Amino acid sequence: MYICNSIIFNSKSELxxxxxxxxxxxxxxxxxxxxxxxxAYVAARINEAKPTEEHPFVLGCPTGSSPLGMYRELIRxxxxxxxxxxxxxxxxxxxxxxxxxxxxxxxxxxMWTNFFNQIDIKKExxxxxxxxxxxxxxxCAAYEAKIASxxxxxxxxxxxGPDGHxxxxxxxxxxTSKTRQKTLTRDTIIANSRFFDNNVxxxxxxxxxxxxxxxxxxxxxxxxxxGHNKARALKHGVEGGISQMWTISALQMHPKALIVADDxxxxxLKVGTYRYFKDIESANLDPSSQL
Ligand code: GLP
Numbered sequence: 437m438y439i440c441n442s443i444i445f446n447s448k449s450e451l452x453x454x455x456x457x458x459x460x461x462x463x464x465x466x467x468x469x470x471x472x473x474x475x476a477y478v479a480a481r482i483n484e485a486k487p488t489e490e491h492p493f494v495l496g497c498p499t500g501s502s503p504l505g506m507y508r509e510l511i512r513x514x515x516x517x518x519x520x521x522x523x524x525x526x527x528x529x530x531x532x533x534x535x536x537x538x539x540x541x542x543x544x545x546x547m548w549t550n551f552f553n554q555i556d557i558k559k560e561x562x563x564x565x566x567x568x569x570x571x572x573x574x575x576c577a578a579y580e581a582k583i584a585s586x587x588x589x590x591x592x593x594x595x596x597g598p599d600g601h602x603x604x605x606x607x608x609x610x611x612t613s614k615t616r617q618k619t620l621t622r623d624t625i626i627a628n629s630r631f632f633d634n635n636v637x638x639x640x641x642x643x644x645x646x647x648x649x650x651x652x653x654x655x656x657x658x659x660x661x662x663g664h665n666k667a668r669a670l671k672h673g674v675e676g677g678i679s680q681m682w683t684i685s686a687l688q689m690h691p692k693a694l695i696v697a698d699d700x701x702x703x704x705l706k707v708g709t710y711r712y713f714k715d716i717e718s719a720n721l722d723p724s725s726q727l
Contacts, residue, residue, distance in 0.1 A: 459687055460694040461674055461713040462721065463702055467662050470698045471505025472723035474660055478510060479519035480726045481591055487523035492561065496592030497526045499543045502660040503595055507551040514555045518727065521557040527583055529594060529603040530645035531567040533617065541631045565644040576615040576644060592654035596661050599623045600669040600682035604645035607681045613647030648686050656692040659684070667703040675709055
């Protein structure tokens with residue numbers, strides 16, 4: 437028997453269908469445990485949904501260094517038969533404009549190299565925006581329509597930029613925004629130049645991205661926030677007011693949002709906030725406890 441908000445549930449899976457109704461924050465000691473926790477969560481949600489070809493599990497996927505450890509762990513779980521992606525449909529968050537699809541830093545290349553090529557996903561179930569589409573508006577509208585045709589995204593995974601952006605929803609993005617083209621801020625161009633020989637001139641200046649509203653429309657959201665350079669973004673996401681200047685903070689309005697962070701990213705949280713989440717999640721911190 438499980439009790440939540442004074443309602444009694446008969447099983448753990450029954451309980452997991454209810455909304456969190458607050459933003460959960462899981463604090464792990466280091467990146468390895470963050471990755472293991474996130475991967476175990478994804479695998480557990482897919483398995484719990486028992487997806488079929490007719491009713492696939494719909495997963496939103498991010499790029500960047502933050503999710504790499506989780507992808508590695510999911511590949512391992514897939515190879516060990518713990519989770520299958522045969523009936524999983526994916527929608528990536530964003531894609532650069534103006535570089536070829538097979539450019540070594542395109543998000544298309546990133547996803548196939550670091551994840552899709554190593555799991556049992558069907559090619560036709562992978563969706564990534566075409567940053568070189570002739571008609572950008574049509575491309576973005578078709579992406580939203582395709583997500584809707586599956587009944588929405590079950591679990592949107594993400595990272596966060598040092599300026600608090602989710603996907604490429606830079607500061608100032610409307611919190612109701614949908615998929616569109618976005619101009620990248622100087623901050624993001626500098627941060628991402630590490631993938632382009634540390635040369636800011638080589639970083640694309642625009643990208644296609646799902647909107648804050650697209651992420652908010654997902655049934656659940658999980659963000660990975662690790663490293664000291666994300667500490668300000670995490671503070672604004674967890675303790676700040678809801679603001680278009682820190683788009684991560686919109687997730688405070690989501691009924692089922694979850695952040696998995698490492699200790700380093702918690703540097704700017706109040707001691708009380710840190711202890712509060714460590715306390716209420718104390719029974720849920722072991723990554724393997726979810727599988
Ligand atoms: C890019 C991506 C974001 C990602 C961010 C952080 O801007 N569009 O989706 O969250 O980078 O990247 P990293 O995880 O490498 O710090």
